[in-house]
Amino acid sequence: MQFADRLQNVETSAIRELFKLLGTPGIVSFAGGFPDSAMFDVDGIREASQRALDEAGALQYGATEGYEPLRSELSAFMKGKGVDVAPQGLIVTTGSQQALDLIGKTLIGPGDKVIVEGPTFLATIQCFRLYGAQLISAPIDGEGVKTDELEKLIEEHRPKFVYLIPTFGNPSGALLNLERRKKVLEMAVKHNTVIVEDDPYGDLYFTETPPPPSLMALTAQVPGSRELLVHCGSMSKVLSPGLRVGWMIAPPALLANAVMCKQFSDAHTSTFAQATAAQYLKSGRMPATLARVRQVYAGRCDAMADALKADLGDAVTFTKPQGGLFFWARLTGANGGPTDASAFAKKAIEQLVAFVPGAPFFAEKPDVATLRLSFATADVARIKDGIARLAKAL
Amino acid sequence: MQFADRLQNVETSAIRELFKLLGTPGIVSFAGGFPDSAMFDVDGIREASQRALDEAGALQYGATEGYEPLRSELSAFMKGKGVDVAPQGLIVTTGSQQALDLIGKTLIGPGDKVIVEGPTFLATIQCFRLYGAQLISAPIDGEGVKTDELEKLIEEHRPKFVYLIPTFGNPSGALLNLERRKKVLEMAVKHNTVIVEDDPYGDLYFTETPPPPSLMALTAQVPGSRELLVHCGSMSKVLSPGLRVGWMIAPPALLANAVMCKQFSDAHTSTFAQATAAQYLKSGRMPATLARVRQVYAGRCDAMADALKADLGDAVTFTKPQGGLFFWARLTGANGGPTDASAFAKKAIEQLVAFVPGAPFFAEKPDVATLRLSFATADVARIKDGIARLAKAL
Known part of the structure; x- marks a missing residue:
């Protein structure tokens, strides 16, 4: 073969x-x-799954974009984190791993350059390479990617996009500081470069106050940056990885192409799992x-x-x-x-x-x-x- | 962008x-x-989902290959349909749509030829084209693909593989007759050509007796054909599409590559959905x-x-x-x-x-x-x- x-x-x-x-x-x-x-929270998920099964659509095929009640709950969840996004501005993915796959499928052609942090998430490296990406490593320190060096790499390589895990990165644990966050958004606009923010860990902070806002939340302060930012979220680290529920916020053209690709990747994310996640968020147990x-x-x-x-x-x-x-x-x-x-x-x-x-x-x-x-x-x-x-x- | x-x-x-x-x-x-x-069967699925949540692994990350209890149940389910496959001989996919995607990702390079039925499943056409396939249409009649014409096309185009929905095809509703099924397997061996059998509808027969055995079941009668056959199954048409649980049986090398690709597509299929499907099959309600x-x-x-x-x-x-x-x-x-x-x-x-x-x-x-x-x-x-x-x- x-x-x-x-x-x-x-x-x-x-x-x-x-x-x-x-x-x-x-x-x-x-x-x-x-x-x-x-x-x-097994009890909470159990209750949520039972209520989910009372819904007419929970066991049927669903829209590729995602189960509407979940998109609404995620819109509200993101609003609580300073991100203004309509339910139609996000799609549900089969874990945030699938968001990475859809980003690769829609954007990366063989030989395209993509800048990632060195080090970065292992499955991102392999996922993007499967689409033929040539990966460039941007160095980091304890406060995340070094933005001066990142800008030099952007100028040198003109990448298809830059992939970052700004908040408690895997494997680095690093937290990109506020000043660098703003710089990342400014250089996105300056160089017309797409930034992918992978954010599965942002809710897992140990400090009294939350970490700096996500890049997506900060786009409101940097004109033009929202049109260049993709944000991937996940229920896996805080609720349950076994549900396989993630989401992606992106500019409309990218979102539409990602939906088209998802249609032929897995049609849609498990409606049962989506309805369960929606009921869980609705139950108010998440905080x-x-x-x-x-x-x-x-x-x-x-x-x-x-x-x-x-x-x-x-x-x-x-x-x-x-x-x-x-x-x-x-x-x-x-x-x-x-x-x-x-x-x-x-x-x-x-x-x-x-x-x-x-x-x-x-x-x-x-x-x-x-x-x-x-x-x-x-x-x-x-x-x-x-x-x-x-x-x-x- | x-x-x-x-x-x-x-x-x-x-x-x-x-x-x-x-x-x-x-x-x-x-x-x-x-x-x-x-x-x-909402009541049956409800009970199964409750028992699933009693299992330690149902909400955690799981093996990319699939949740072991489900692989075992699917092995038994396939045995009931005349297919001898060990749990390790199949992988769970996020609906059988993902099996098609993994087949495309592992096998199709830009310009590769793939023979499909004319007409065939719409999402298959688009899924394979996204990987750059050039699709060739093999004509059908009420008894499925015309094997004489199929063989001519195989000889002419040397395709990467042939994709068929032999049993109650979508959209054709056609049932490939037994004689043609054997011919398909024989020509697979003769021309060393991989055959993909998509079988989401095989259990939905209206006759007193079941339809002819699946191509996978018939490989036992055609030496060498098992090493060239891929079989995609699905819970979507008989149990619930909302679970998004399908499976793929394939030769070991293809299965290993599909698992590698799946790892970076969605890590694994929802463990909760898999555990629910496994408990449902175990409950004995399926017949x-x-x-x-x-x-x-x-x-x-x-x-x-x-x-x-x-x-x-x-x-x-x-x-x-x-x-x-x-x-x-x-x-x-x-x-x-x-x-x-x-x-x-x-x-x-x-x-x-x-x-x-x-x-x-x-x-x-x-x-x-x-x-x-x-x-x-x-x-x-x-x-x-x-x-x-x-x-x-x-």
Whole structure:
């Protein structure tokens, strides 16, 4: 059987090999990229799903754009986050992963350049490469993408678009500061460049006050930027990944083409899942759920930061995240310690603790000293235990 | 914003314009391609969804290949239809539409030739064209694709694969006879050509005994054919389209590549929907549901056949379907009657009855005299009423 050439652009083995080892009994895993199942509001989702089944349309085919009651609820949900979008200004996607796929399908042709953060979400890299994208990496620090360097790259490469996870990025955990956010929007307008804002983690902040507004919310302050901004949202990290409900806000022409492509990708997102998500949002339980999730993850984040400092000392550097699911750390090699995260990951597995080496998260110029640790799924005691094991692996 | 070139391969306006008219109050619509919501076993699905929520994994991320309990149930379901497939030999897709998308993504490169039936499923045409396919139409009659002509086309075009809906095709309603089924498998082996069997309607038969076995079931009789056959199944027509649960059986290499592509398309199909479908299959309610659906649709099919004969006489020809959802008819022009289904559709709308003109279902050489009538969603009284209105429109 002869497969399409596009498959040759993708490499998935690096992390897959590691994940095979995760089945080892007794392992403490910081490797996952998922939320803690124990945080799911099962009772609330159960009630919502029952009410959903009382609706006439919940089991039938639905509009490709999305189930109208959900689009209305999402419009209100986004309004609560400072984004003014009509229900018709967003479409529902099968998780925000599908939003990425539709962006690729509608915008990327073979050889087109796309700028992403270095590091960025692994599945974004592969998703865009499947459409033939050539990815350019823009460097980041603890406050997100370095906008001066990003602008140089935009001028040099004239990309089809720039893809950013400005708020608690995966894997970086970084939070793009307000000044840089405005700069991103200004350079979008100045260079007529589309910006894709992927925002699955924005609601998971641990601070008293929310993080800076999303790029989408800030477009109101930068004339012309709304017409160049795409925003991807998700229920996966705060409500349930198993529903597979995400959404995309985009300029009308892009939204129309994405709908056309979605029609032939999966016709529409599960109406049952959409109706359940809509009923959940309507039930008013979301604020309490978010508050609970934030509090628990904040405690785990604190525990991991403390343990990393206490147990690993100057063997690693990191910026403590203010939200999200991830620590992004870098091996320093201090005192003859390790500098290759991939080799260190193997030693860690021997000590029954797992993390993900950072190199595969780079579309180009991988930094092999980096690694990603998720604090989401282990409780505080296991986090302490796991970091102690990491120290042993040093 | 500059979109990808692939979007230029797709044309969706033909039917969309007609569907806008379907909102007209009081219209009897034979235009839809969906099952009747009144046939859904809401109580059974409700119970299944409740049991699904008792499972630990139902709201969490899941394997891209599919939720294991559902893969096991689907393996058993297929065994009941004469197909021997292990749970690992199939993957779950977000409706069978996604199976088509994954087939396109893994196999079709720009300019690749694919043979489809003329007419075939509209969303297949557009889905494959988005990946750059050049589609070749193989002619059909009331017993499905004409295998002699198909073989000539395979020899001439050396297609990447052949796509067929052998059982109660959409839009044709045609049932590929047993002899031709075997011929298709034999020519797959002879010409080393992949065959894609799309089978969403196979369970909806109206005869005492089931239709001939699926191509997948028949591979056991034709050595070497299993390695060249892809089978797409769906819960949409018999249980609920709103769950968006389909599946694909394929040779291991194709299945592995489809999983890789699916990972970046939507990560996985809604776990909640999958767990619900699995619990439904496990509940043992499916046979009774199928029996009920078959009986109701059979009655509507009879009513439509009788009414077409009585009211339209020799103005149309058709083969009465033995299952599925559709009549495929052809305007004869007898007694100065219409021969252009598109013009006739507009006159029909004036009489408050709708159907879909057949031309868009042809990937090439459209037959403008053809039309598709669904008998699935109107009850017997409305079918009689609607066909009487069609007669007036003549």
